[in-house]
Each structure stands twice: as structure tokens, then as C-alpha cells.
Amino acid sequence: MLTTLFSNSRIRLLATGMVFALAAGTMARAGTDRGTAQALITGFLQSWETGDEAAFTAALHPEVLFAYPGGRLDYDEITSLFAEYQAEKKDIKIYFADYFITNGETHVTAYQFAATDRETDQRFAVGTGVVCQIKDGKIVLFKEYWDSQLAPMQKAGELPLDEGEIHPWPASVWLRPDTID
Numbered sequence: 001m002l003t004t005l006f007s008n009s010r011i012r013l014l015a016t017g018m019v020f021a022l023a024a025g026t027m028a029r030a031g032t033d034r035g036t037a038q039a040l041i042t043g044f045l046q047s048w049e050t051g052d053e054a055a056f057t058a059a060l061h062p063e064v065l066f067a068y069p070g071g072r073l074d075y076d077e078i079t080s081l082f083a084e085y086q087a088e089k090k091d092i093k094i095y096f097a098d099y100f101i102t103n104g105e106t107h108v109t110a111y112q113f114a115a116t117d118r119e120t121d122q123r124f125a126v127g128t129g130v131v132c133q134i135k136d137g138k139i140v141l142f143k144e145y146w147d148s149q150l151a152p153m154q155k156a157g158e159l160p161l162d163e164g165e166i167h168p169w170p171a172s173v174w175l176r177p178d179t180i181d
Helices: 009-029 034-050 053-058 075-088 150-155
Strands: 060-068 071-073 089-096 106-117 123-135 138-145
Touching: 034 053, 034 075, 034 089, 034 106, 034 123, 034 138, 053 060, 053 075, 060 075, 060 123, 071 075, 075 089, 123 150
Parallel strands: 060 138
Antiparallel strands: 060 071, 089 106, 106 123, 123 138
8 A cells, every 4th residue: 555655665665664653652652451451341340240349449540530421420429329329229230242442541342231220120221332541450531421311211111121232222223214303
């Protein structure tokens, strides 16, 4: 491809060197290797399912920002939310996507969070994308992207659960121009 873009051999050599320098610079600044990042993030998410507060807090950096549609939580707020969820929800299940993308600094994956409200016995299953960053071997940024209307609509019987299928909305619901207002 470079030979097509650059006919002059000196320019071609310079362009090739720049490509390798950019790749080397990207590798040099990589912060956390894929296996370590994936294990940390997966363990953090599994702690919601197991209720393991020690594993949950051990994964979090003291400066953590946990962000989701409509909220941003610091360390104390997210640990409080964890305790609330453990008290208010049962049968929590995490379904993981079959991909994990990283450049060493930013880590991206998806999962589905399913649970049953203890008070109403209503189940919901929400798929979410997540962007994470790690500092000092702990999660310092955890940003979720999900539709905040999904769980209430499932609880009201307006949408199916499609539990175990990781999508932004239930997999059996197709958004088409005739169904979108």
C-alpha cells in the first residue's frame, strides 16, 4: 500500500519508518497487558454475581470513577451501591461477551447484567458496553453504556428478557422504522 501511495523510494522509506515508529510508540505506552486487564475486569464483574465484597473493593482504585447513564460514582458511592444491590437483588447473573478489546490503556467489552428484584420478584436483563482504564493494577475508570429505560420496560412486561444474549436491547426486538416513534 505504501508503494502505491508514495512513488519516491525515499518518501516510501520515510513513510515505512513512520508507520513502525507509531506502532512502537503505541506498544511502548501500553499500560496493562490484555490478560491482566481482562482478568481484573472479569473478576470485578463476577463479584456482583457472587456478592464477594472483598473481591469487588480489591479491584477498585481509590480514585475510581464509575459512570453510567444518569450517574457518576466515586469509590464510596460505588461500594455503597454494591451493598444496596446485594440487599435488593437476588439471582444476579453476569453474561460476558466473547470479545475483549484493548490498546493497553483503554479496555472495552460488553456484558449482560441480569437480576431479580427481591421486593417485586421481577427479573430484568440489561446488556451494556463498558470502557475501562486501569491504574496501579486497579480499575480507575469504569464507564457503562446502556439504555436506562430497558429494565423498567421489562418489569412492566413491555419488553422480553432475552437473558443470556448480549445486545443493547433484547435480541428478539427488532427496531425498524415502522416500530420507532
